[in-house]
Amino acid sequence: MSPDKHNEPLKRIIVAVTGASGAPYARRLVDCLITSGAEVHLVISPLGRRLFVDELAIEDINASTLLGRVDERLVLHPYKDVGDPLGSGSTPIDAMVICPCSGNTLAQVAAGMGDNLITRAAQVTLKERRRLVIVHREMPMNHLDLENCLRLSTAGAVICPAAPGFYMLPRRIEDLVDFVVGKIMDLVGVKHKLNTRWTDMLDASAPAAEDHS
Ligand SMILES: Cc1cc2nc3c(=O)[nH]c(=O)nc-3n(C[C@H](O)[C@H](O)[C@H](O)COP(=O)(O)O)c2cc1C
Numbered sequence: 585m586s587p588d589k590h591n592e593p594l595k596r597i598i599v600a601v602t603g604a605s606g607a608p609y610a611r612r613l614v615d616c617l618i619t620s621g622a623e624v625h626l627v628i629s630p631l632g633r634r635l636f637v638d639e640l641a642i643e644d645i646n647a648s649t650l651l652g653r654v655d656e657r658l659v660l661h662p663y664k665d666v667g668d669p670l671g672s673g674s675t676p677i678d679a680m681v682i683c684p685c686s687g688n689t690l691a692q693v694a695a696g697m698g699d700n701l702i703t704r705a706a707q708v709t710l711k712e713r714r715r716l717v718i719v720h721r722e723m724p725m726n727h728l729d730l731e732n733c734l735r736l737s738t739a740g741a742v743i744c745p746a747a748p749g750f751y752m753l754p755r756r757i758e759d760l761v762d763f764v765v766g767k768i769m770d771l772v773g774v775k776h777k778l779n780t781r782w783t784d785m786l787d788a789s790a791p792a793a794e795d796h797s
Contacts, residue, residue, distance in 0.1 A: 595622040595774055598670060598680040598709070600702040603631020604721040606684030606746050607639040608757070612765045613683055614658065615651055620774045623657045625670055625677070627701050630663070631686065663701050671704040673712045679772040680709040683719035684746055687729050690720055693741075694732035716741040717771045719764065742771055752779055 597617055601610045610632075617624050628636070628645060636642045642649050647658045661668050669675040682689060682702065689702060698704035709716040718741050722729055733743045748754070748763040759779070766780025 595678045597622050598625045600682045601628040601632035602686040602689040604684035604686040606721045607635045608761050609764050610683050612761050618655055622774050625659050627661045666704045668701050673708045679715040681717040684721045685718045687722050690732045694735045710739055717744050719744050719746050721746040
């Protein structure tokens with residue numbers, strides 16, 4: 585792996601976006617990962633695209649509309665093509681985040697299904713014993729959602745619900761979004777300076793994604 589601008593190994597992260605509410609989390613996560621020097625491999629379900637329209641008024645998803653700039657480290661992959669490199673364990677990937685994760689995709693992954701690139705890549709992530717972070721969003725959760733979360737946690741995934749805390753005294757929606765994104769970045773091991781930790785004493789040297797407040 586080639587080093588990034590901070591002389592750390594380049595991280596390759598899959599970000600999968602599904603049709604749960606929370607497109608702002610997805611966009612900010614992609615932006616912060618790229619800003620921190622990671623390479624982002626983005627897959628979006630059809631309902632995930634609809635939520636980008638509904639919640640962010642983004643119709644055409646690309647680096648310009650997501651980041652406001654062109655960046656070759658953002659790579660879009662086709663949702664329907666399970667033959668894409670992300671569907672193979674031999675592709676060097678460090679971690680996968682499903683953000684936001686619908687109850688539908690949660691159930692499919694928990695059932696071992698892999699008939700689209702998101703679910704297939706999630707199965708590959710689990711079988712290769714790589715980190716899989718599931719940012720589920722549903723409220724309230726039914727019994728099946730809870731069982732699916734437990735099943736995936738037992739299989740090695742990290743369940744990281746989109747549930748921002750308030751102890752950092754958020755003042756804007758962006759603060760709440762950053763709280764969740766910071767947690768995800770911690771879980772995939774990408775450094776950031778988002779204002780998400782109760783104590784940041786151990787991270788004084790962190791480069792990377794900035795707190796934009
Ligand atoms: C506006 C809108 C908001 C939705 N929000 C959620 C949600 O927060 N959580 C969820 O599990 N499903 C939600 N859904 C339902 C999913 O989009 C639906 O189950 C879909 O089949 C998910 O497909 P996917 O997992 O392939 O993206 C929402 C649907 C719409 C149209």
